[in-house]
Amino acid sequence: MSSDDSEIAEIQTLPLDSWHRAKGGKMVPFAGYEMPIQYAKESGGGIVAEHDWTRSSASLFDVSHMGQLLVTGENAAEALEALVPGAITSLKPGRVRYTLLLNDDGGVLDDLMITNVTEWIEPEEDDDGNVVAEGHWGEPTYYLVVNGATKWDDIAHLREHLPDEVTLTHMDDQALIALQGPNAATALNRVMRGIPENLTFMQSMEHEFGEWKLRITRAGYTGEDGFEISVPAEHAEPLANRLCAEIEVRPAGLGARDSLRLEAGLPLYGHDLNDETDPVSAGLQFALSKKRRETGGYMGHQACAVKLKDGCASTRVGLVLEGRLPAREGALIYDGDTEVGRVTSGGFSPTLAHPVAMAYVGADYSGDGTKLQIEVRGKRLDATVAPMPFVPHRYHRGD
Structure with a gap:
């Protein structure tokens, strides 16, 4: 862990901290950050009201406490497959996979999302229109979203186990906004034309919105349709304002996010998952890709194989x-x-x-x-x- 990483001992503020407070957000410590648990009732807030609004319309959640990482290098996919049970080498560009960081005993160090964000390099032409360089895929690059409470340990674990030729970058200058609910696509389409039509669940794309470069992924943690938007931190507030200007969208806090994910049966790391629980006991066998259950090759495979064979x-x-x-x-x-x-x-x-x-x-x-x-x-x-x-x-x- 670098000296920069050690600075997380004190409570941090989110890029949208002042925005939350101006909206009447009740701030509480969570995962090392001051985060809104709910908003003022006089403005339509409150945990139950925010929960119900997400189920019926669309809510904006600030999840910038999550860790956003890039893993880059010619053998990045193979290096990641040595640490997680998911099939990463077969993950196509623009696709997202839920997987797990495991220890040698099969214990869950974290659950995370991995997206193949490798860029397509367009063909080059000379002044006469002749192709001088064919189109090709760029350097293999993977975008990871890890839990906020564990991101520093995850970074240390990845730095320890990834080979030297693979580069790990902590995207600490990015914010992450989740737009969740049945009307999320309607609102987002009004703000950014055509985005919802281009994506289905667990797909991701890069999008230029004015001068901003965004990473938009159709996924979330509520059980509803929705999107997670990675945005440069300095543009998080204008983006949040633009989204909340839509009649369908209101801000929501940690309280509603927790009740929504509980109804959706989604585990929360540090509560339903920890380094003493394994994927099989946790009912996450789907995260152990079928082929890799047999071939192994990832940390914790032997312990998981025993549980799959003998039960828990x-x-x-x-x-x-x-x-x-x-x-x-x-x-x-x-x-x-x-x-x-x-x-x-x-x-x-x-x-x-x-x-x-x-x-x-x-x-x-x-x-x-x-x-x-x-x-x-x-x-x-x-x-x-x-x-x-x-x-x-x-x-x-x-x-």
Whole structure:
């Protein structure tokens, strides 16, 4: 880790810090940054209001605390494949893949998105129109988005394990804005003509918006259709203003983002995932590409292979609770007098109007429909194991 990286000991401010405060954002420490948990109720804010607006229209989330990295070099894909279980060498330009950084024991160091952003170099012509250099792909380049709370450890891990001929660049001069909701495409199309039509879920493109160069990806962390926009930090505020000028768009904070991702069944690193959990127990087998389950070649493969073959002692499940009292992280789960698991994320679902939770329970108790009890404030709450997502995803996958 470089001397620059060590500066994260103090709480940082986001490029949009003053913008959030002017909008009535209630700021709280999160992942080393001051971030808005919600906005003033008099302006349509509040966690439930922001949650519901995202489900029905479109919300702007500032996720600039996330780490944005570039990995560049002739063997960049092969180098990344040595560290993650996802198939990176077969990832086409403009495509995005969800994957995991693992340790030698198969523990999850972080979950992340990797995009192939290798540029196409246009053919060169002389004054007479003759082609003097054929079109070709440039140096292999991959754009990584990692979790804010782990980005410094991720950077250190990557620098330690990537070969010298592969370059890692921390894009600390970039902000990241997420526009999420069923009307996100409508609003974005009005601001930037044609962008939504050019992208489906897990696709990405570079876009010049006036003098700004943006990276726009159709993805998000809410279960809704939406986009993540990487923008130079100095242009984050005018872009946020331009997007929020659209009638469909309002700002939303961490509170709504958390309740939305919980309803979508999406794990949060540091809560539902950590270096003591593995992808198989976490129910993330889809992130272990089928071919690489057999061929291996990535850190933690042997440990994952054992879990895939022999099964896991515990697994991540969804729980639907009776009543209205939510179970929070750390609540113990029982089958009669037998402790069988622990809640890792939980809260009241505004969309479903009842509490839901994610938890790790013993494999014998993980079947859908299994009746369990969760201890909350000295009481036992009835809960049922249920499939996730709790609210169906509405990603735009095209025709």
